Amino acid sequence: MELGVYAVIAVAVIVGVAAFARKLGVAAPIILVIVGVMLSFLPGVPKIGVPPEIILDGLLPPILFAAAISVPLTDFRRNLAPIAGLSVVLVVITAFAAGFILFTMLPHLSLAAAIALGAIISPPDAVAATSIGRKLGLPPRVLTVLEGEGLVNDATALVLLRTALAAALGTLTTPWAGVVDFFSAVVIASVVGLVVGFVSVWVRSKLSDPVLDTALSVVVPFAAFAPTEALHGSGVLAVVITGLYTGHAAPSRFSAQARISDQINWRTIQFLLENGVFLLIGLELRTLIADVENPEVLSVWNAVGLGVIAVLALMVIRFVLIVPLILGLKRRAERAERSVLREWLMISYYRDHPVRYRWQALRKQRAERRYERHRSDLEEYRQEAIDGKGGVVLGWAGMRGVVTLAAAQSLPNSIPYRPQLILIAFTVAFLSLVVQGGTLPWLIRALGLQGADAGEDRRLLAQLLDDLSEAGLAVLDDPETAAASTTQIDPEVVERVRQSSYLRAESAWERTLLNDTPQESRPHHVYRTLRLAVVDAERTRLLLERARGSYPSRVLTEAQSLLDLEETRLRSRSR
Known part of the structure; x- marks a missing residue:
């Protein structure tokens, strides 16, 4: 009974704080941490201690899966170098550097145990940073890098933590064994993640019932996590790989209803869990404060002070390593330009010389595909280059969160200063969230960073819809084949389909070309407004018929579904 009451209160607090945070322009996680701290000291509030397994094994997989399926694989691939630099190289360097600093300050702590704590506090949590960035309009590429870093860095930190703890407990034979363990964990996670992703997508593509599809999708992250951990791989990385594959395959393998259901369900799960x-x-x-049993060894305030020092060290380390990363991105753009030039020369050669053999034709096709892809990548690098201002935001956005505290609580009891180390990790997470997260909006405004150009996005959308309409309308050249009909289709029906296909592109061009025109005067807006008024009147009549009991409930439910679909379609077009 008490658990149910606490759950209701927690959800109410989360929803209330999230709504308030949106109006305030602050990331909800920052306020929630502060609210949680204040609630913890209220009379009557019980001491709360969550076993780390619940977070690491129960909550983290669905959180990461929900984030991974929403990250476009193309964007992830284009930014793989900075993502790998931040989520692997930076995490490893930070763990060793921060661990060495703590090792010098805590005399009874071994170097391996100190590196374990360094691994715990090394991975940033991108939730607060990305929520702030979207609201204030960070450049899309900066957001992609932050999201990608948040997906992968947890895996790096947890594998490094496992290796460091093995060394601290004396079960690691040599440093090379740790290196082998790290890479084997990555390989196992990659294989299991891809297999689970492929199998789950194949099975879900065969399901026509959205309820069954949703039920299966909920267990997918655990299906990737559990066997990978059993094989001593990185379960977190396996979940991320499964999520990336699922998100990439969804448009071609899942039905529209399944994709819409997935989006709503996983956004809700992600919101509540995060x-x-x-x-x-x-x-x-x-x-955590009450668990500090021997304050004479290391007091609460001394532990908090070490946490402050750790936060400052993490900031410095991150900014120092951001500089070569930004320079590397510039060199990568230059290499991409040379690569595109070489591929263009190869294509030009094949255009000027006849293709005589099959292998030449295949080579030409591959070159053309590579050229188109690399040219698109180059345009992305040019238009959304991360400059010094973007680097400052990347450096300041290193807030710690979920994994830091959960991983700290997984430290064995035999580790010296264990309660104090957990308090240090909490201090790092709390201060980085409140200080860095709280000042990030001001920093973004001060730097004058601009997000995606809304006008240009509207133009590109209209252009894309034109291309889609052209491809779709080509089907109407042979309507009988398209409809699998053995009889001739009425030309009026074909024309109705043709005209309805024009509406999306026309509406998009209207929003682009008539952007300065009052919305109330735009033809498509007027059409949607009138159609919504009609749907609203129809729903009023439907409710009246339901009250009268004039029709069977199953018929009323079907009519309600049709009206809901129509209203959803109209409102989505009005955005």
Whole structure:
């Protein structure tokens, strides 16, 4: 009974804080942590201690899966170098550097245990940064890098933590064994993640019932996580790979209904779990302070002071390593330009010389595909280059969160200063969220960073819809074949389909070309407004018929579904 009450209160707090945070322009996780801290000291609030397994094994897989399926694989591939630099190289360097600093300050802590704590506090949590960035309009590429870093860095940190703890407990034979363990964990995770992704997508593509599809999708992250961990791989990385594959395959393998259902369900799951964990972080402060059993060895305030030092060290390390990353991105754009030039020369050669053999034709096709892809990549690098201002945001956006506190609580009891180390990790997470996250909006405004050009996006959307309409209308040249009909189709029906196909592109061009015209005067807006008024009147009549009991409930439900679909379509077009 009490658990149910607490769950209701928690959800109410999360929803209320999220709504308030949107109006305030602050990321909800920041406020939730502060609210959690304040609630933890209220009279009558019990001490809260969540076992780390619940977060690492129960909550983290669906959180990462929900984030991964929404990241376009093309964007992830284009930014693989900076993502790998931040989520692997930076995490490893940060873990060793921060660990060495803590090793010099805590005399009874071994170097391996200190590196374990360094691994715990090394991975940033991108939730707060990306939510702020979207609201204030960060450049899309900066957001992609932050999201990609947040997906992969947890895997790096947790594998490094496992290796460091093995060394601290004396079960790691040589440093090379740790290196082998790290790479084997990555390989196992990659294989299992791809296999689970392929199998789950194949099975779900055969399901026509959205309820069954949703039920299966909920267990997919655990299906990737559990066997990978059993094989001593990185379960977190396996979940991310499965999510990336699922998100990439969804448009071609899942039905529209399944994709819409997936989007709503996983956004809801992600919202509740992410924000719930941040609330738990704040609620656990009182318990963490009470767990410091030997303050004469290292007092609470000394532990907090070490946490402050660790936060400052993490900031410096991140900014130092951001500089070569930005320079590397510039060199990568230059290499991409040379690569595109070479491929263009190869294509030009084949255009000027006849193709005589099959292998030449295949080589020409591959060259043309590579050229188109690399040319698109080059345009992306040019238009959305990450400059010094973007680098400053990347450096300041290193807030810690969920994994830091959960991983700290997984430290064995035999590790010296264990309660204090957990408190240090909490201090790092709390201060980075409140200080860096709280000032990130001001920093973005001060730097004058601009997000995607809304006008240009509208123009590109209209252009894309034109291309899609052209491809779609080509089907109407032979309507009988398209409709699998053995009889001739009425030309009026074909024309109705043709005209309805024009509406999307016309509406998009209207929003682009008539952007300065009042919305109320735009033809398509007037059409949608009138159609919504009609749907609203129809729904009123439907409710009246339901009250009268004039029709069977199953018929009323079907009519309600049709009206809901129509209203959803009209409102989505009005955005």
